[in-house]
Amino acid sequence: MPGAIQSIERAAAVLRLLGGTGRPLGLNEIAAALDLPRPTAHGIVRTLRDVGFVDQDMDSNRYMLGSGLQELGHLRDRHDLRAAAMNWADALAGSSGLAVHLGVVEHRTVRLVHHVFRPDGSHQRLRTGEELPLHATALGKCLLAFAPVATPRPGDLDLHPWTGRTCTVAATLEKHLATARHRGWAGDTGEFEAGVGGAAAPLRASGGVVVGALGLVGPAEELFGVGGELRPRLAEQLLGASREISVALL
Amino acid sequence: MPGAIQSIERAAAVLRLLGGTGRPLGLNEIAAALDLPRPTAHGIVRTLRDVGFVDQDMDSNRYMLGSGLQELGHLRDRHDLRAAAMNWADALAGSSGLAVHLGVVEHRTVRLVHHVFRPDGSHQRLRTGEELPLHATALGKCLLAFAPVATPRPGDLDLHPWTGRTCTVAATLEKHLATARHRGWAGDTGEFEAGVGGAAAPLRASGGVVVGALGLVGPAEELFGVGGELRPRLAEQLLGASREISVALL
């Protein structure tokens, strides 16, 4: 059984030390805390700085955790969401006969973090990683409606008209969001891609924080009945799955 | 100029690869992506797993980002808050003549992340790192009032009676929180420590998310006038500082 790589272990110890101490540390403090000679600690810290995991204050020369770590931490949060949702998303695609999307807020868009194909064997392109507009998709409108503090205000969005059905007036979009809040899900009836509809429900982590949205996507006439309402069976399946995923996120 | 420590650089590359790919990776994929021989990649990945920065799925043997990284990322978020608030907190202590606390929600308590002594040269103990009760301190009530999704509901809290003034009934606490929301700050009149009062205002990051609270702490009669209202000068100073910090967090 080969041993661990010592320099990587030491790098991890430096990061934990910086994280556990509530202030920037000087090289001498780091070296003393880890019982390392200063040039050894310096080599480690300098490399961590070069890779973005540690920042160095230009005036005091002290070291602190870097933004590269923060980004990785947030990505890990997202992976947890995906892991919790994956099985339920698969099952939802199976029971609904539609494609399933899992999306999160990223900057001012929806980032697709998981995509289950419609289970009919038709030719489909995997869209994981794509950016979708907040105002013109069910996922986006769901996030706008249920995670207002994490999303821009409708009035601050560029309401690009993707199709003739896209909301291009903030007040109209606000009405859609109010309706979504009332129903517990948000819909789109061909607002991003003509003829393609969607419905999405929020995913909540501990404390009720909305951390993402789960959506169904397919031909609009398959999702919505004559009155424009989401078909009751689909609503039940979507809301059921989003509830189970939210429980798994606690 | 000495070079970087190669194995640490490679470890960072592994972490970025795992973060940037939306799914768990096998060793062969990691080795191929980084153009490393498998045993080399294995040594790196195994060490990262041992230090908690990488998790390995027991069934598939695939590797993904670990929870240790997530924790460090969150700690970095907190350090950002502290860095943004530090100078304003110092100035607030100077202008108010009181001690200043900066706190965040951690589990079901307030974690003190910064503490500026009252500037009168009196003997004081540094309390950074301490846990304070949410229901009995101004910081805690501020977080309960303004960050409801990140804090427990009053009815779910253990309302321990620290002093004779502590709120021990959820309905009473709810009233305090409603008052705080109305005023923009929360107060405590000796509910945690007899005779010691506090007032706290929320700190907001981008999107309006409340990420912490800034508080004044001192003898209750210095904070509150005869009618029990926070002295106007202190209210103005506290709210001014919290606004400036919130701007710095955008």
Place this chain on the structure above:
DNA sequence: TCGGGCGTTCGACAATGCCGAACGCCTGGC
């Protein structure tokens, strides 16, 4: 059962990391 693919271990060796000595800069005290 066999073969392929996978993660993991073994051990030789050389390259890389380690670390004592020294350097250069900054600050504070005299």
Place this chain on the structure above:
DNA sequence: GCCAGGCGTTCGGCATTGTCGAACGCCCGA
């Protein structure tokens, strides 16, 4: 102004640690 001390940083010899080809062991599918 000068000096000393404290700090982060560099240098370079050397040995230890990391690297990596070869092999192992396990699992799954044909």
